[in-house]
Structure formats: C-alpha cells, structure tokens
Amino acid sequence: MFHRVTIVGLGLIGGSIGLALHARKAAEQVAGYDLGKGVCDRARKIGAIDQSYSSLADAVRGAELVILATPVGAMRVLLQDIAPSLTPGAVVTDVASTKAQVITWAEEFLPSSVSFVGGHPMTGKELSGVEAADARLFHNRIYCLTPTARTRPGAVSKVCELVEVLGARVRFLEPVEHDGQVASVSHLPFLASIALVDAASHGPAWSDASLLAAGGFRDASRLAAGNPEMYRDICLTNSESITHWLDEYITSLQTLRKRVAAHDRSLGDTFADAQQTRQRWQATYDEMSE
Amino acid sequence: MFHRVTIVGLGLIGGSIGLALHARKAAEQVAGYDLGKGVCDRARKIGAIDQSYSSLADAVRGAELVILATPVGAMRVLLQDIAPSLTPGAVVTDVASTKAQVITWAEEFLPSSVSFVGGHPMTGKELSGVEAADARLFHNRIYCLTPTARTRPGAVSKVCELVEVLGARVRFLEPVEHDGQVASVSHLPFLASIALVDAASHGPAWSDASLLAAGGFRDASRLAAGNPEMYRDICLTNSESITHWLDEYITSLQTLRKRVAAHDRSLGDTFADAQQTRQRWQATYDEMSE
Numbered sequence: 001m002f003h004r005v006t007i008v009g010l011g012l013i014g015g016s017i018g019l020a021l022h023a024r025k026a027a028e029q030v031a032g033y034d035l036g037k038g039v040c041d042r043a044r045k046i047g048a049i050d051q052s053y054s055s056l057a058d059a060v061r062g063a064e065l066v067i068l069a070t071p072v073g074a075m076r077v078l079l080q081d082i083a084p085s086l087t088p089g090a091v092v093t094d095v096a097s098t099k100a101q102v103i104t105w106a107e108e109f110l111p112s113s114v115s116f117v118g119g120h121p122m123t124g125k126e127l128s129g130v131e132a133a134d135a136r137l138f139h140n141r142i143y144c145l146t147p148t149a150r151t152r153p154g155a156v157s158k159v160c161e162l163v164e165v166l167g168a169r170v171r172f173l174e175p176v177e178h179d180g181q182v183a184s185v186s187h188l189p190f191l192a193s194i195a196l197v198d199a200a201s202h203g204p205a206w207s208d209a210s211l212l213a214a215g216g217f218r219d220a221s222r223l224a225a226g227n228p229e230m231y232r233d234i235c236l237t238n239s240e241s242i243t244h245w246l247d248e249y250i251t252s253l254q255t256l257r258k259r260v261a262a263h264d265r266s267l268g269d270t271f272a273d274a275q276q277t278r279q280r281w282q283a284t285y286d287e288m289s290e
Numbered sequence: 291m292f293h294r295v296t297i298v299g300l301g302l303i304g305g306s307i308g309l310a311l312h313a314r315k316a317a318e319q320v321a322g323y324d325l326g327k328g329v330c331d332r333a334r335k336i337g338a339i340d341q342s343y344s345s346l347a348d349a350v351r352g353a354e355l356v357i358l359a360t361p362v363g364a365m366r367v368l369l370q371d372i373a374p375s376l377t378p379g380a381v382v383t384d385v386a387s388t389k390a391q392v393i394t395w396a397e398e399f400l401p402s403s404v405s406f407v408g409g410h411p412m413t414g415k416e417l418s419g420v421e422a423a424d425a426r427l428f429h430n431r432i433y434c435l436t437p438t439a440r441t442r443p444g445a446v447s448k449v450c451e452l453v454e455v456l457g458a459r460v461r462f463l464e465p466v467e468h469d470g471q472v473a474s475v476s477h478l479p480f481l482a483s484i485a486l487v488d489a490a491s492h493g494p495a496w497s498d499a500s501l502l503a504a505g506g507f508r509d510a511s512r513l514a515a516g517n518p519e520m521y522r523d524i525c526l527t528n529s530e531s532i533t534h535w536l537d538e539y540i541t542s543l544q545t546l547r548k549r550v551a552a553h554d555r556s557l558g559d560t561f562a563d564a565q566q567t568r569q570r571w572q573a574t575y576d577e578m579s580e
Contacts, residue, residue: 220479232558268522
C-alpha cells in the first residue's frame with residue numbers, strides 16, 4: 001500500500017489512475033493538482049483524489065510516488081518546477097506517449113535523491129477529461145515501462161506495483177525502442193488519418209463527396225478527431241521515429257499507386273495479405289483484451 | 291408494386307434488398323440467382339427471395355426489374371450473359387462501387403429494348419454474405435443513381451421506386467463524378483488502410499510493436515479487413531480517379547513529413563483544422579443517419 005501518491009494532471013488518464021487507486025484501496029492518500037479551472041474539484045467529487053492543491057510544490061511534497069499525467073509538452077517545465085519540492089526517496093513516473101525526450105529532461109532536472117521511471121499505458125478513449133475517467137481503463141492493457149541503466153531497481157518495483165493496482169500488464173522496453181514502436185502503431189496511424197482528412201477535404205468536390213462518405217471514411221479518419229496539442233507534442237518529441245515511419249508509409253503508397261495505375265490484378269493478393277495480417281492482429285488484440 | 295424482381299448475387303447487399311422488398315410487400319415475386327453453393331437456399335430460408343434459379347437465363351426471364359448485386363469484376367460477363375434472356379422493357383440496375391466502367395459495358399452488351407440505370411447504395415457492414423442481410427441496411431443512407439443522357443426517364447423512375455422501398459435517399463450524379471467522389475472518401479481510405487498495415491507489419495519489430503497497437507491502430511486499419519477481390523475490382527475499374535487521389539494523399543503526407551522533421555510547432559494548427567473538418571463531417575453524418 002502506498003502512503004501518499006500525487007497525481008499531476010487530472011485528465012482521463014490521471015483521473016482514472018486516482019479512481020483505480022481508490023477502488024483497490026491502494027493508497028492512504030491521493031493528492032491531486034491540475035491547472036484547469038475547477039478540475040481538482042471535479043476530480044475530488046468523483047473520488048479520483050482525496051485532497052487537491054493549488055500549489056504544485058505543496059502537492060508533490062511528502063509524496064512517495066508522483067505521477068505526471070500531463071501532455072508531454074508540459075513535461076519539461078513540470079520536471080523543473082517539482083524538482084526542489086520532491087521528498088528524498090520519492091519515485092516519479094509519467095504517462096506520456098513518447099519516452100526518450102522525457103527521460104532526458106528527468107535526468108537533467110530531477111535531483112539524484114529521487115528516481116524517475118518512464119511509463120506509458122496503452123489505453124485511451126475517444127472522450128477526454130476527468131469526467132470520462134474510469135477505474136477499469138487500464139484493465140488487461142499493456143503498460144510500458146522504460147527504465148534505463150541509471151534507474152534504481154526499487155523505483156521500478158514501486159511503479160510495477162502501481163501497474164498491478166491498475167490491472168495492467170508491464171512491458172519493459174528501451175526508451176528509443178518504445179518510441180520507434182509506438183511511432184509505427186500509434187503516431188503513424190494518426191498522421192495517416194490527418195492526411196486523409198486534409199487531402200479529401202481540400203478536393204474541389206468535398207461538399208458533395210462528404211455526403212457519400214460512410215463507415216469506411218468514419219473509421220479511417222477517426223484519429224484525426226484526437227487532441228491537436230497532444231499530437232503536436234508527440235511529433236515534436238518523437239520526430240525521428242515518426243519521420244522514418246512516414247517514409248515507409250509513403251513508399252508503400254507509391255508502390256500501390258504504380259500498381260493501381262498499371263491495372264495490376266495481383267493487387268488482390270496484396271490486399272488478401274494485408275487482410276490476413278489485420279485479422280491475426282485483431283485476434284491477438286481481442287484475446288489480450290478479454 | 292413490382293411484379294417480378296430478380297436479384298443476381300445474394301450477398302449482404304442483394305440479400306438485404308430482397309428482405310426490404312418483402313418487408314414492404316413491394317414485389318409480387320422476388321427471384322434470386324447466386325453462383326455460391328447453397329446461397330440461394332439460405333436466401334430463401336431467411337425470406338430474401340421467393341424463388342431460386344440454377345439458370346441465370348431462367349432467373350432474369352420475365353423480370354420487370356433486374357438488380358445486379360455481384361462484385362464489379364463479375365459485371366462484364368454477367369451483362370453479356372443476361373442480355374439474350376431479358377424481357378423487352380425490363381430495367382436493369384446494379385449496386386457496384388464504380389459506375390463509369392459498368393455503364394460502358396451495359397451500353398455495349400444490353401439490347402436497346404431494355405434500360406440500364408447505374409446505382410450505388412452508400413452502406414455496408416463489416417460482415418458479408420446473405421447471413422448478414424438486413425432489411426434496414428439502406429435506411430436513411432444515400433443511394434447514388436447515375437443515369438446518362440441515353441437513360442429512359444421511365445427506367446429512372448422505376449429504380450427511384452426501389453430506392454424509396456429501401457428507405458434510402460436518391461442522389462443523382464454523373465458516372466465519372468460519382469467515381470471521383472467515392473475514390474476520395476471510400477477507395478482512398480481503403481488503400482490508406484492497406485498501406486498502413488503493409489508498412490507497420492513489415493517493420494523489423496512488428497511482433498513486439500503489434501502488442502502495443504491499440505484502439506487507434508484498430509480504427510485506422512479496419513478497412514484493410516475488407517474483401518480483397520472486391521477492392522481489387524474497384525481498383526481495376528476506377529484506376530484513374532484512385533491514382534489521382536493517391537497522389538493528393540502522398541503530397542499531403544510529404545508535407546507533414548517535412549514539418550515533423552523540422553519540429554514545426556504550427557503542426558498543432560493543422561491538426562486542429564483537420565479535427566474541426568472531421569467533427570463537422572461527423573455531425574452531418576450523424577444527422578443524416580438519424
């Protein structure tokens with residue numbers, strides 16, 4: 001059981017962590033801090049936190065575990081700001097979508113008396129904000145942890161305990177490895193979706209064509225409805241991996257384009273291969289989610 | 291009320307048309323033909339057709355309205371095969387995803403005593419086959435009709451009656467206009483999805499990365515699970531429009547790639563624009579679907 005846990009950033013993820021800590025009675029006290037107007041009050045009302053703070057220093061002071069659940073763009077300043085107030089021995093973790101950059105900042109700004117363990121829960125919802133928080137958001141989901149050679153084993157154990165409380169499954173990865181993998185299965189799909197909306201909606205007949213768009217367009221463009229600031233920060237902090245995967249994607253599209261132009265009948269085989277890969281992935285995903 | 295309607299091809303669409311005709315008591319007799327083993331029997335069992343035929347000639351003979359609901363790749367031979375058996379005055383329509391090519395074939399092979407009206411209902415399901423048929427599949431959906439200068443007005447009226455029976459909304463378009471618009475909102479999203487699965491799954495770390503893939507990857511790749519033969523035929527019969535839209539898409543991705551590589555903070559504005567466009571589209575789509 002944790003003594004005092006502080007959650008900084010009470011959105012969907014931060015709020016859900018608070019609810020899960022309470023549901024499992026895993027912390028004596030959950031403290032919360034959020035810059036948004038009234039967010040702390042709403043988080044307390046739904047039972048995500050016990051105590052809210054208007055001072056970041058007061059919020060993190062005395063905490064055994066500090067969870068940074070803000071957008072990755074806020075992380076640099078946040079790490080600088082909490083550094084002087086952290087209690088020696090404290091463990092700090094985050095939930096940001098990119099890891100290498102955040103870890104560099106943590107190593108730069110945090111005192112050597114505290115430990116940082118990078119984390120990234122592979123979950124989400126279309127809705128955001130503390131109102132959408134759900135204690136079961138992490139259930140059976142993969143939770144990436146990216147300790148480095150410098151991370152203390154005791155700190156890793158503590159964050160593993162948190163992951164267990166959330167009902168998620170730990171997966172250890174090197175930070176750079178993590179960033180490359182999520183670039184392919186998460187950041188690339190987002191940009192593919194953005195480019196689809198961009199290309200289709202800038203066509204001369206969009207106002208007519210949009211009326212013909214149905215379920216296929218809806219699914220393929222859904223990610224474009226995601227939070228623009230969050231994805232901007234992801235692009236800024238994972239530029240190299242994302243660029244690599246965009247290149248791979250463009251190459252794949254250029255090959256398809258040549259074959260469509262050439263009326264290549266064997267496109268059917270390529271589509272069947274992709275269908276099988278997709279079905280295999282979906283089966284594994286469904287099994288993991290059970 | 292129709293006297294005798296023949297549906298050729300009893301998959302999801304053909305079967306659903308049959309169910310809707312029965313539900314609205316809109317035809318004295320619905321005849322069916324399908325090459326698949328046992329498909330006609332299953333269609334009759336669920337009430338999609340009244341009478342099944344093992345001979346295509348017998349199936350279409352005497353029909354006032356013939357609905358071709360096969361994949362577009364089968365359409366050329368089908369039009370040749372039914373031509374000698376059609377009753378003078380009959381109206382033939384299809385439900386294929388591309389229109390210009392099918393209309394060229396219809397004008398080439400059908401006798402002048404019958405009329406052809408190209409059609410394309412904007413609906414679908416993840417499931418296929420007559421077992422997935424649903425009388426309400428077309429409810430409030432857009433149903434494109436693409437008559438040409440040569441199409442008889444009486445034939446258009448007859449197909450409009452069918453669309454009304456299905457509960458769908460007629461939208462008239464030039465065949466080439468239709469093909470360009472669906473290329474942007476339907477065929478491009480499919481190829482974007484195929485390329486995503488192709489690029490991601492050929493990465494060296496796919497077996498690990500695939501475990502991190504979650505809801506975003508699921509949505510963006512869903513179309514890749516679609517019928518490979520159907521989409522191959524779509525590419526073969528709509529090559530020019532699809533190539534155009536792939537070029538637009540690749541251009542959009544190349545621009546994004548440059549900006550990600552340059553750590554361009556104004557990417558957030560582009561993402562916000564796409565988010566708004568997507569939200570506007572979704573609102574219209576939801577309103578239409580009510």
